Amino acid sequence: MNMPTAPKILGLLTDFGLRDHYVGVIKAVALTIAPDARQVDITHDIAPQDIEAGAWTLAAAWRYFPVGSALLAVVDPGVGSVRRAIAFEAERRYFVGPDNGIFTYILAQTSVNRAVELTNRAYHLPAASSTFHGRDIFTPCAAHLLAGVDLAALGEPVDSDDLTRIPIGITPFWENSALVGRVAHVDYYGNLITNIPLSAGALLAPGVRIEIGDHTITHRATHFAAGPADQPFALRDSSGTLSIAIRNGSAAAALGLARGALAQVWGVPYPEKVGQG
Amino acid sequence: MNMPTAPKILGLLTDFGLRDHYVGVIKAVALTIAPDARQVDITHDIAPQDIEAGAWTLAAAWRYFPVGSALLAVVDPGVGSVRRAIAFEAERRYFVGPDNGIFTYILAQTSVNRAVELTNRAYHLPAASSTFHGRDIFTPCAAHLLAGVDLAALGEPVDSDDLTRIPIGITPFWENSALVGRVAHVDYYGNLITNIPLSAGALLAPGVRIEIGDHTITHRATHFAAGPADQPFALRDSSGTLSIAIRNGSAAAALGLARGALAQVWGVPYPEKVGQG
C-alpha cells in the first residue's frame, strides 16, 4: 500500500479510425473483463489495412509500456479468413493480434517466450462474428491476460518461428562501403524515418555522405530548430535512427519520397554487427 | 477486495471534434464530480450537428458498456433553445443528452424505465452558459448519476413516449415479397451498413436477391477477405445487419450511395416479425 504498483496497461493500436464506435466498443469490452487495467491508445489512425505501418508504429512504442502490459494490434484485412489469431509473450509483455505480419518488427526486436493461437472460445465473446475479431477475440483475450489468465489457457501453442513476417528489410546491411537501409516510416510531420541506427557522433562526422532516394542530404542538425530553414537535413531521430526532416514542412513532400525509399550512408566506421532494429 | 467490481463507465459521444479543448474540458468536469468513473470515448467525430449519425452510432455501441454505465450523447444544434435536456434509464444504463432525436434508435431498441428533464440546477455547473450545455448540464448530470445521485433528483419526470424521435425508418418492413430497409450508416471504411438484420444462412441462400439503390449486389462473402477484389459484395456486418463492402476501398464511393439509400432483399423466408432494430 505504500508504493503504487506498476499499473497494468492495455496499449491499443488499430486502423479503425476514430469516427465510428469501433474503438469505444473494444475499450468497453476490455474494461468489462479487466476493470483495473489502464488503457492507452497508441494510435487508431493507421491507414486502413496498412499492416506495415502498424508494425512499425507498434515497434516504436512498445518499450515505453511497462512490464506486464498487453499490446493489442489490430490491422486485419484478412479478418475471418485462414490467418491465425495469436498472442505471445516477449520481454515480459503480451502481444495480441492477427498473425499477418503486424508483429514483424516486434519479432525482429525481441525473443518470444511463448506463443499461442487463440483457439479457446471460452475467452472470446459469445457468438463471435466473422468480421470483427478485434471486438470478439483479440480484445477479450488481451483483457483476460491483464486480468490474470495464463497465456497457455488461450489456445494451442505455436512455434514462434512460424509466425508471419512481412518480407521487408528490417535491418540495414553493408554493401561495398555503404550502409544501406530504407525509409521505414513517414510520420505525421512528414519526417522520413529510416531503419539505420546512427550515433550522434557519426551524424556529425566529416566525410559522412547520406543519400535518400536520389537526393544527397548535405545538412546536419542535432535537433529540429538547428536545421536550415528550407533545406532538408539529417538528424538522429528520437528512436535513434537516421531521419530526414525539413523545418516547418514535410520532407516527404519536399523530396517526393515515401516509405520504402532507399537510404544509404557512406563513410561511417560501423561495427560489423548492425543493431537489431 | 477479491473480485474486481465492474467499473462505472462514462461513455462519451459528441460532434465536438478533437481539435479544440471542448472534449478535454467535459472530461475534466466529469472526473471532478465522479473521480472513480472510467471514461471511454465512443467518438467525437460525428459530423457537426448530424443528429442521425450520432443516434446510429450510440445505438451500435451501448450494449458493450456494462450495466451501471452512463452514456453521454451531445450532438446539439439546438443548444439553449426550447429543446429539453433529458436523462433516462433503460437496460440498467443511463442516457444523458438533448431531447432532439439523438436517442431515436435507443428508444426503439430498449424500454425506458424512468426519464427526467434536467431542470434541477443544483446538479449543473454554476452559472451555466446558454451555448455549452455539454459542459454545463449534460456532463455534470451524467457524472452525478455515476457518483450515486438518483435519476429522480435531476429534474421533473417526463413521459418517455413524448421523447423526440427522428422520423426515419428504423425498422425494415415487408413490401410484396421484398424486405425493404435503408442504408442506416456509412462507416469510416466506406461500408454501407443497412438496417436489415440478416442471418448468415440467409446471406448465402441461393435465390436471394439484394439491391441497394439502383445496384444489384451479386457477390457474397462471410468475411471481408473472402470478398472479390474489385466488386461490391454483401456480408453480415459485426452488428448482424446486411452491409455492402468493397475490399480495399469504399463501397459508398464506388456505388455513389449515401445514408438513406434504399436497400431491398428478395427471397428470404423471414419470420413475420422483423427484429426490433
Next chain:
Amino acid sequence: MNMPTAPKILGLLTDFGLRDHYVGVIKAVALTIAPDARQVDITHDIAPQDIEAGAWTLAAAWRYFPVGSALLAVVDPGVGSVRRAIAFEAERRYFVGPDNGIFTYILAQTSVNRAVELTNRAYHLPAASSTFHGRDIFTPCAAHLLAGVDLAALGEPVDSDDLTRIPIGITPFWENSALVGRVAHVDYYGNLITNIPLSAGALLAPGVRIEIGDHTITHRATHFAAGPADQPFALRDSSGTLSIAIRNGSAAAALGLARGALAQVWGVPYPEKVGQG
C-alpha cells in the same frame, strides 16, 4: 475511504497528432511514473508548431482541471535549442512545457507562485534525446509532480517575469469610444472567438455596434439555434467572450477571416478595467 478524493489529473496538450505513436508513448511514460494519475487529453491536434493556438487552447481549458492537476503543453518547434524547459505552479496547478510562449495566456490570467527550469536530470528519462523532450523531459517531470515530487526538486528557480510571452494583444483596450480586440481563435466549427469579454446584457443592448475585420455584424443571438439561418451573428461564447458564428456553417470561411482579425465594439458602457483575459 468514504469520500472519493479529487483525482490527480494529467492534462495533455500537444501538436503531435494522433497518427503516430508519440502520444501513446508519453502516456505510457506518465503512467509508469504516476500510476494513480488520470490522464485527460485536451487536444493533440494543435496545428504543427502553432504555439499561439496551443497557448489559447490551454488557457480555455485549465480552469476545469481540479486543484492538484498538472497541465502538460508541448508545442515545441525549438526542441533541443536554447529555449528553456520549465515548470511552474499557479492557481494550485502545475504547468509543464517549453518556455516558448505556450504559457502566454496562462501567465496573463494567473499569478505564478513558483517556477523552475527543468535542469535536474534525475527526473528525466535516462539518456534524454535532443529531439523529443515531450517524452524525455516534460512528461516525466509532470508525472513526478503528480507522484508527489516537489517542484523545487526539478531544477533551478527562475523568475516568472522572465518567462517568454508571445507579443500578441491578450487583453482588449479602449480606443476613442471603441473596445478593440482581435480574433484569438477559430474553433473546429469555424466560430470566430475574440478576446473581448461581453456580458449577455451588452450583447443585446440597442446601439451596440460590432465590427469584425471589414464586416459589421448586425445580428445577435443568445444561443446558436436562435441565430439567423445564413447570416453571421454575434453571441456570447461559452468562455464569456464575443464570438461570431453562422448556423450550420463556418463564420471564418463565410467572412474570409482568420485569427488576428480586428474586432471592435462601440456603444458598450464598459468599466474602465477590462477583464484580465
